[in-house]
Amino acid sequence: MQAEENKWELFISYWRAHAAGWGAALLFALIGAVVFFLYAEKTEAVLYALVLWLAGAVVIFAVSFLRYRRTCRYLRQRAKTIVTEIPEASDVPKEAQALLYVGLLRILWEENRSNRTALEAFKRETNDYYTAWVHEIKTPLSVLRLELQQEDSDRAHALLGQLQRVEDYVGMALCFARLTPDASDLLYRRQRLDPIVKAAARKYSSFFVSKNISFVYKDTGAEILTDEKWLGFLLEQLLSNAVKYTERGEVAVFLDENQVLHVKDTGIGIAPEELPRIFDKGFTGGNGRAQQRSTGLGLYLSQRAAERIGAVLTVQSEVGKGSDFRIDLSESQRAALQK
Numbered sequence: 001m002q003a004e005e006n007k008w009e010l011f012i013s014y015w016r017a018h019a020a021g022w023g024a025a026l027l028f029a030l031i032g033a034v035v036f037f038l039y040a041e042k043t044e045a046v047l048y049a050l051v052l053w054l055a056g057a058v059v060i061f062a063v064s065f066l067r068y069r070r071t072c073r074y075l076r077q078r079a080k081t082i083v084t085e086i087p088e089a090s091d092v093p094k095e096a097q098a099l100l101y102v103g104l105l106r107i108l109w110e111e112n113r114s115n116r117t118a119l120e121a122f123k124r125e126t127n128d129y130y131t132a133w134v135h136e137i138k139t140p141l142s143v144l145r146l147e148l149q150q151e152d153s154d155r156a157h158a159l160l161g162q163l164q165r166v167e168d169y170v171g172m173a174l175c176f177a178r179l180t181p182d183a184s185d186l187l188y189r190r191q192r193l194d195p196i197v198k199a200a201a202r203k204y205s206s207f208f209v210s211k212n213i214s215f216v217y218k219d220t221g222a223e224i225l226t227d228e229k230w231l232g233f234l235l236e237q238l239l240s241n242a243v244k245y246t247e248r249g250e251v252a253v254f255l256d257e258n259q260v261l262h263v264k265d266t267g268i269g270i271a272p273e274e275l276p277r278i279f280d281k282g283f284t285g286g287n288g289r290a291q292q293r294s295t296g297l298g299l300y301l302s303q304r305a306a307e308r309i310g311a312v313l314t315v316q317s318e319v320g321k322g323s324d325f326r327i328d329l330s331e332s333q334r335a336a337l338q339k
Contacts, residue, residue, distance in 0.1 A: 176297075187228075191228050198217070238327075260327065313328075
């Protein structure tokens with residue numbers, strides 16, 4: 001049905017494009033028929049002339065319409081590839097209208113290529129500056145941390161907590177800058193899992209203490225094939241999320257027999273209707289909006305980091321009982337071996 005509609009639309013567009021020409025031809029044919037009829041001796045001669053005109057018109061229409069259809073098909077095909085492919089002169093229909101259109105396509109293609117080149121250069125410069133700024137800001141933040149750690153007071157502990165949040169946002173910014181399709185900072189090798197987990201947990205030790213939350217982890221002695229930096233970032237984001245929404249109880253990290261790493265908390269949980277969207281960029285959910293603590297980027301970047309190392313990140317949660325984020329590292333190993 002769609003094909004018939006397309007043919008009908010093509011037929012209508014042809015008549016609209018050639019209405020003046022065919023109207024003139026019909027007018028001249030009628031004038032000739034009237035004159036011929038007035039001065040001819042036999043009516044059959046007039047009818048014979050009209051039949052010949054009609055036959056010629058049909059042939060001319062068929063040839064003209066087929067050329068028009070070929071030109072339209074060509075232009076549609078070229079329109080699909082205008083961004084990536086310049087039209088070749090050898091396959092351009094020779095009709096004047098088609099040549100004009102192809103000339104316009106060439107101009108658009110050149111303009112688009114110029115714009116894309118400038119945009120890619122701007123993106124590279126912006127990304128380079130962005131990455132450099134993130135690295136530079138780490139130095140004064142480290143100095144502030146050292147100064148605050150020398151003071152044992154409630155005020156210093158509170159400021160350390162806020163400083164940790166700033167460092168988290170800086171880490172997220174750096175991660176976001178590196179999440180480009182052509183990034184080449186991925187390094188797979190066999191890693192001991194325990195130091196990666198402990199390093200991530202150590203960053204949030206002050207939060208565990210201040211909120212009186214237990215952190216539970218037993219050494220596994222396991223070795224996995226992964227990228228240490230990206231797995232560490234993924235764990236940091238999940239631990240930050242767990243601490244943020246847990247007011248009592250514990251946060252536990254453990255590796256099950258299926259090579260799945262769990263980050264499980266006893267926090268407020270996630271509503272069932274929100275679970276399919278929690279990894280969407282910018283989605284905060286009811287809990288995030290109520291507590292004004294969520295940017296909607298943490299879990300999005302967690303999912304992207306998991307994809308980066310070939311792992312599968314899923315979650316099970318129940319409101320009022322907590323959440324269980326699961327990182328399937330077996331998938332990560334298979335992805336690494338295939339690279």
